[in-house]
Amino acid sequence: MQTTGSNTSGEPMMDINMTPLIDVMLVLLIMFIITIPIQTHAVKLDLPQDSQAPPPPVEPTKNKVVITAGGQVLWNGAAVNMQQLRQYLEVSQQMNPIPELHLQPEPDARYELVDEVLATTKRAHVEKMGFVGNEAYMNF
Structure with missing residues (x-):
């Protein structure tokens, strides 16, 4: 009985050598990958060009x-x-x-009052609001 991989009796091997076949397939795969065009995901649009200078920025008023x-x-x-x-x-x-609303609660202000002011701004449908003076809370 003959085991696989041992050729002690001097008989010729009947198995195909797969290494050259794999090498050729890898070379073909690499050539195929190189020849594929690079896909771009950009949408090219012709946008109109503005011939006049942009207007100066509007300085909105701010309420505090x-x-x-x-x-x-x-x-x-x-x-x-x-x-x-x-x-x-x-x-x-x-x-x-619409002017910006800057809300600045002092660090020792009661949360209940701050919450009431926030509820009032929500009911008034304030669109532009921000908290200012947050650096005062760094020591708390």
């Missing part, structure tokens, strides 16, 4: 709401109640361009 530690709400430095704040916010949302 400060919530103090004493429980006051200040609209651009003047003390207001929630009804007045809501009226000011609704008027400012009708302006063109």
